[in-house]
Amino acid sequence: QKEVEQDPGPLSVPEGAIVSLNCTYSNSAFQYFMWYRQYSRKGPELLMYTYSSGNKEDGRFTAQVDKSSKYISLFIRDSQPSDSATYLCAMSEGAQKLVFGQGTRLTINP
Amino acid sequence: GAGVSQTPSNKVTEKGKYVELRCDPISGHTALYWYRQSLGQGPEFLIYFQGTGAADDSGLPNDRFFAVRPEGSVSTLKIQRTERGDSAVYLCASGFRLSNQPQHFGDGTRLSIL
Numbered sequence: 134q135k136e137v138e139q140d141p142g143p144l145s146v147p148e149g150a151i152v153s154l155n156c157t158y159s160n161s162a163f164q165y166f167m168w169y170r171q172y173s174r175k176g177p178e179l180l181m182y183t184y185s186s187g188n189k190e191d192g193r194f195t196a197q198v199d200k201s202s203k204y205i206s207l208f209i210r211d212s213q214p215s216d217s218a219t220y221l222c223a224m225s226e227g228a229q230k231l232v233f234g235q236g237t238r239l240t241i242n243p
Numbered sequence: 244g245a246g247v248s249q250t251p252s253n254k255v256t257e258k259g260k261y262v263e264l265r266c267d268p269i270s271g272h273t274a275l276y277w278y279r280q281s282l283g284q285g286p287e288f289l290i291y292f293q294g295t296g297a298a299d300d301s302g303l304p305n306d307r308f309f310a311v312r313p314e315g316s317v318s319t320l321k322i323q324r325t326e327r328g329d330s331a332v333y334l335c336a337s338g339f340r341l342s343n344q345p346q347h348f349g350d351g352t353r354l355s356i357l
Contacts, residue, residue: 141283167345176247176334176348177286221285230276230299231336231346233285 136160139222139234148243152209156222156234159203163224163232166198168207171219171236180220181207212241245269247349249335255355258327264320264352268337275318276336276346277310286334292318293340325356 139156146152154168165184169177181196183189189196195208205224209216217240223231248267256262268275274293278286288302292312303309307325312318322329332353336346 137285139285165345169348174350174353176350179345179347182345223285230288230291230302231278231286232288235283236285 134159135235136232137222137224137234140237141235143238143240145240145242146212148212148214148241150212150241152212152216152239152241153206154209154220154222154237154239155204155206157204158224158232160224160226160232161200161203162226164227165225166196166205167223167225167231168194168196169221169223170216171221173218177221177223214241214243217241247335247337247347249333249349249352251352252350253353253355255357256325257357258325260325260356262322262325262354264322264333264354266318266320266335266337266349268316268318268335269347271339272337272347273315273340274338274346275312276338277318277320278334278336280332280334280351282331289320289333322354327356330354330356 137158168181171177186198186200193210197206219236219238221236222234250265277289280286291299295315307323310320332351334351336348338346
C-alpha cells in the first residue's frame with residue numbers, strides 16, 4: 134500500500150462546477166500538506182500549503198486537512214477551462230522529502 | 244533567475260551511456276531536492292541537499308545514481324550506465340530549510356534512454 138493514495142481519474146466537469154479532489158494517507162507523522170498543479174510538460178506549481186488540520190482558502194481554492202481521518206481535500210469553485218491540469222497532493226514530516234499522490238487528471242469543459 | 248532552472252530540458256541517449264542533469268535553484272534557497280516522475284505517476288524523491296551535503300539520499304535507486312552540490316548552489320544529478328528503465332522526467336526543487344516554507348519546482352529534464 135502506498136503512503137499517499139490519490140484517485141488518478143480522469144475527472145471531467147463542466148465549466149463553473151465545483152471540483153472536489155482528495156487524498157488519503159497512512160503516515161500519522163505528516164504535518165505539512167500541499168497541493169500542486171501540473172500542466173503538461175511543466176513542473177509542479179504550488180497551489181496551497183497548509184500545516185496540520187484545518188481549512189485554508191485562497192481565491193477560488195480551498196484546502197482542507199483532517200488529520201484524525203488522514204484525509205485531505207482541495208475544492209475549486211467556479212472552475213475554468215484553464216484549471217484543466219493534473220493535481221498532485223503532497224505531504225511531508227518537515228523540511229524534508231515530499232511524498233506525492235499519483236495525481237488526478239482534471240478536465241474542465243467549456 | 245526567478246525560478247528553478249533545469250538543463251537540458253530534453254535528453255535522448257543510448258542505453259549504457261553516462262548522463263548529467265543540471266539544476267540551478269532559486270537564489271538564496273539552501274535546500275535542494277531531486278525527484279523522478281514516471282508517466283502517469285507522482286514525483287518520487289531521490290535525494291535532498293542541505294547546503295553542500297546530502298542530508299538524505301535514501302531515494303536513489305542504486306549506485307548508478309549520484310548527485311553533487313559542491314558550492315551549495317547548482318546541483319548535478321549523474322547517472323552511469325543508463326538503462327531503459329531510467330527514462331523519466333527528473334525534477335529539481337529548492338526551498339528554505341525551515342519546515343514552514345514549501346518547495347518550488349523546475350520544469351524538469353525529460354530523459355529518454357533508447
